[in-house]
Amino acid sequence: MNNIFWELKALSVDGIYKKDNIEQWLLKHKMTYEKVFKIYDTLNKEFPNSSIRQHKDFEQEGLFLDTYEVLMDVIECYYNEIFYKVQIEFYNKIKDDKHELNSWLWMHRFDEGKMQSKFRILFQNNSSPSGYEFRIRYPFSLPVTINLDEKDFQYTLQFMDIIKN
Numbered sequence: 467m468n469n470i471f472w473e474l475k476a477l478s479v480d481g482i483y484k485k486d487n488i489e490q491w492l493l494k495h496k497m498t499y500e501k502v503f504k505i506y507d508t509l510n511k512e513f514p515n516s517s518i519r520q521h522k523d524f525e526q527e528g529l530f531l532d533t534y535e536v537l538m539d540v541i542e543c544y545y546n547e548i549f550y551k552v553q554i555e556f557y558n559k560i561k562d563d564k565h566e567l568n569s570w571l572w573m574h575r576f577d578e579g580k581m582q583s584k585f586r587i588l589f590q591n592n593s594s595p596s597g598y599e600f601r602i603r604y605p606f607s608l609p610v611t612i613n614l615d616e617k618d619f620q621y622t623l624q625f626m627d628i629i630k631n
């Protein structure tokens with residue numbers, strides 16, 4: 467497992483991880499993830515009241531699963547950026563039409579959905595000026611500090627700001 471984490475650390479450029487590098491690492495270690503996940507799933511079924519991921523004998527594998535899963539969530543947020551780009555383009559077309567704008571805002575304000583929730587869980591940090599921080603802090607025990615470029619989520623941030631205000 468140490469080599470897997472070392473590989474991930476080596477993929478950052480000036481401390482920042484890019485989408486392509488994360489996808490490359492995930493693809494390379496997909497079979498390992500599936501194998502380890504299957505073992506953990508079996509152990510969880512056999513010992514339902516145990517916290518297998520935190521067990522000292524499986525600590526490295528648990529860290530790997532946590533890291534892999536949070537990076538899958540990050541990749542999902544990257545893919546959602548396309549949706550938000552389209553929404554911002556649509557918003558720019560209708561923002562002067564009060565009826566259209568109110569309808570659009572109402573639809574998005576009351577339908578936060580999985581995409582916005584996942585983004586907030588991963589990145590929201592009310593102590594930062596923008597309200598978001600692009601450093602993965604959960605799970606707390608990640609063996610690698612994962613920093614992302616805020617510019618990669620420009621449409622998501624713009625969309626969230628419009629909905630909030």
